[in-house]
Structures are given as structure tokens and as C-alpha cells.
Amino acid sequence: MKTQIWDMRQYSHHSEDYPYLDEIKHVYEQGGLIALPTETVYGLGANAKDQEAVTKIYEAKGRPSDNPLIVHIYDQQQLTPFIETITDKVQILMNYFWPGPISFILPLKRGYLCEKVTGGLDSIAVRMPSHPIGRAILKYVDLPIAAPSANTSGKPSPTTFDHVYHDLNGKIDGIINGDQSEEGLESTVLDCTTYPFKIARPGAITQSMINAILPDAVVDSNYNDMVRPIAPGMKYKHYAPDTPVTIVKMKGKHIPEIMDKEHAAFIFPEVYRQQIPSESLFIPLCKDDQDIKTANHNLYKILHDLDNMDHVHKAYIYGFDINDDTQAIMNRMLKAAANRMIGE
Known part of the structure; x- marks a missing residue:
């Protein structure tokens, strides 16, 4: 066609x-x-x-x-x-x-x-x-x-x-x-x-x-994702790139120690750039923890781009504290990461 x-x-x-x-x-x-x-x-x-x-x-x-x-x-x-x-x-x-x-x-x-x-x-x-x-x-x-x-x-x-x-x-x-x-x-x-x-x-x-x-x-909703879905995005795997993604929860203002850093991308707010390991790729998600609108805007484009980066074999993405403003992006991140999370 x-x-x-x-x-x-x-x-x-x-x-x-x-x-x-x-x-x-x-x-x-x-x-x-x-x-x-x-x-x-x-x-x-x-x-x-x-x-x-x-x-x-x-x-x-x-x-x-x-x-x-x-x-x-x-x-x-x-x-x-x-x-x-x-x-x-x-x-x-x-x-x-x-x-x-x-x-x-x-x-x-x-x-x-x-x-x-x-x-x-x-x-x-x-x-x-x-x-x-x-x-x-x-x-x-x-x-x-x-x-x-x-x-x-x-x-x-x-x-x-x-x-x-x-x-x-x-x-x-x-x-x-x-x-x-x-x-x-x-x-x-x-x-x-x-x-x-x-x-x-x-x-x-x-x-x-x-x-x-x-x-x-x-x-608050209490829907069971495993029964018949009433809305798109509920039951089935969604939003996941081919590149494995893991959510990273901060320890205070510091990124927790991550051993597997080679061929890795870190998708974090700009304020954490200096903490990203030198052997890894930094991809800015937004300016800081409060810049949720920019993070929402950028997330899917970044996930798409990951699969076109031959040198990136895995990705670590910043995990926001879940509240009313971050619920949507964390919902998509958790599905993209298949609930993989470190640092918490």
C-alpha cells in the first residue's frame, strides 16, 4: 500500500x-x-x-x-x-x-x-x-x-x-x-x-x-487492569521502547549508585547533569523536578529516539514523586519500564 x-x-x-x-x-x-x-x-x-x-x-x-x-x-x-x-x-x-x-x-x-x-x-x-x-x-x-x-x-x-x-x-x-x-x-x-x-x-x-x-x-480509580479495559492504555503493555528502561528513584538529591553504566542513557532533569556518570549518555528530560509539562512533552520523543541509538543498550529514567501533577507521566514511565525501579 x-x-x-x-x-x-x-x-x-x-x-x-x-x-x-x-x-x-x-x-x-x-x-x-x-x-x-x-x-x-x-x-x-x-x-x-x-x-x-x-x-x-x-x-x-x-x-x-x-x-x-x-x-x-x-x-x-x-x-x-x-x-x-x-x-x-x-x-x-x-x-x-x-x-x-x-x-x-x-x-x-x-x-x-x-x-x-x-x-x-x-x-x-x-x-x-x-x-x-x-x-x-x-x-x-x-x-x-x-x-x-x-x-x-x-x-x-x-x-x-x-x-x-x-x-x-x-x-x-x-x-x-x-x-x-x-x-x-x-x-x-x-x-x-x-x-x-x-x-x-x-x-x-x-x-x-x-x-x-x-x-x-x-x-481515585480502583480499576483492575486485568479485566476488560474500559479505556485505552489500561490492560495491555503500552508505551515501551525496545531498549530496556529502568526508573531511578533519588536518594535525597543524589542518584543512587548504578553498577551497569556502560552503553547506558540517563534521562534526567537538567539539574542532575553533573551527577551523570561520564561513561554514560545524558538526555535532558526537563529543567528540574517541577518542570512536569516539559517532561510530558519530551517523554515519548525520547523513548522513540532511544531505539535509534545503536550505542545505547539500556536507559535509566528519572522517577518523579507521584502526585496529582506527575501521575500521568509516572503511569507511562512505569508501563515503559515494566515496573522496573531502583533506588527505592
Whole structure:
């Protein structure tokens, strides 16, 4: 299969005249797969009403069929045909956080979306992205677009065009070349099928941010990853490069002694540069412990880059103290490291 490339970078922030929209709409209407940029990560999009098209997503990614997809929209009115109810509390959160990096799991009204998109569930996760190119496409195509991350299942999610091209060129119909994703981690997924709500997957929108809008609306989740997942990223191995990764927890302000330092990369905040062993490679993750937004933005790109470094055989990555702000990045790091951790 020849994968079509549409370069729309120069239109990202300063023009409403987006080229190629007719071509892109035609591919989606004909059941094709196109990777598109969002502010979180690049998504692999297909018409969520087309069973054959959604099946192609699972095939292209090598994704388990019980792993549900998120449906992306441009306007809240698009939810009416396939969402059973939107409570007043959910509506308040949608109005405040959309467009943006949060997905809401809502009760499904059957018969509009194809069965494959839900992973067999009676609910569906929906999101309204804020990326200007993604929004222009969703508005013009005027279809609900099912879009997991545009990568081989289990690998780090793509935050650049190059990541998508490396993984899926020749496997999908097209890739839209946009800017590097601003957030760098997948969206928060909020389960709104019961109240109080639960965070099924942490992301840029945190529990405290939600509770600041609706006090006590969110409680800590207690989902079992080994049962049927209700959101992407819960049950299966995710976010892992081929290079083995180990999380390093600090002893005070000092990196613990690590014996196996040859051919190793240390992915740490800039403030720890002087402590990195001379025989190892230092890769800056962010400025310091408080620079979480930069760490989120950089994480997946660094994990992708590791696998292109022939001289790096292993990586050690800085482990943040887990709190409301760091929950999302530590969730991704722990999965990338298969829970390997030293220094604690």
C-alpha cells in the first residue's frame, strides 16, 4: 500500500485555509485510515460508523479487539446520535475543558457507531481535540472519527510525523504532517458512567483540576487492569521502547549508585547533569523536578529516539514523586519500564 503524505505544518496556527481537505474527506468516507495530529499524540483515524474501517485500525496497529477506541468530534451536537445521556455535571466539564486533552466515557446509544469501536462495551469514550489541524479536519469531514494513537500497539505513542511514518508507512492510506504534539501524553480519560466520576487513564487534566470545577466530582480509580479495559492504555503493555528502561528513584538529591553504566542513557532533569556518570549518555528530560509539562512533552520523543541509538543498550529514567501533577507521566514511565525501579 502506498501511504499518501499531506504536509499541513505551515497552516497550523495562522490560516483557516487548509489544503487537501477534499482528499482527506474522500479517504475517510471510503473507509480509509489517515493519521492526524492532535495536541496529545498523533491519532490513527477512521470513520467510527464503518465496521470495516475500524477493523483496519486494529489490524494496522496489531491492537487487541477488546481494547476500546476513543471517538473524536468537532462539535458537541455530533454526540446526539450515539450518546444515551449527558448529565448536567458532565456538561459543565465538557463546556470547561473542551476542546482539550480529556475524553469522557459515556453511556452508548447503540445503532449509530459500529460495534467494533466500543470493544464490546455499553459505553464509549469521546473527545474534542484542540489542535487546529485536527479540528479543521474533523469539522470538514463531519464524521465521528475513531482514533487511537498512530503507532504499533505496545510501542511509545507518536508525537511527531516521523514517529508515525516510521511505524505505519505502507500500512495505512495517509499521514498528515503537523507540528509536534503540544502535550505529548494521551488524554485524560474520565469515566462518567457512575458518580462520583473516576479517572480511567491519567493525563494533562488532573483530578484536582476537575474537582476545582466540580468539587468532589472525581474519586481515585480502583480499576483492575486485568479485566476488560474500559479505556485505552489500561490492560495491555503500552508505551515501551525496545531498549530496556529502568526508573531511578533519588536518594535525597543524589542518584543512587548504578553498577551497569556502560552503553547506558540517563534521562534526567537538567539539574542532575553533573551527577551523570561520564561513561554514560545524558538526555535532558526537563529543567528540574517541577518542570512536569516539559517532561510530558519530551517523554515519548525520547523513548522513540532511544531505539535509534545503536550505542545505547539500556536507559535509566528519572522517577518523579507521584502526585496529582506527575501521575500521568509516572503511569507511562512505569508501563515503559515494566515496573522496573531502583533506588527505592
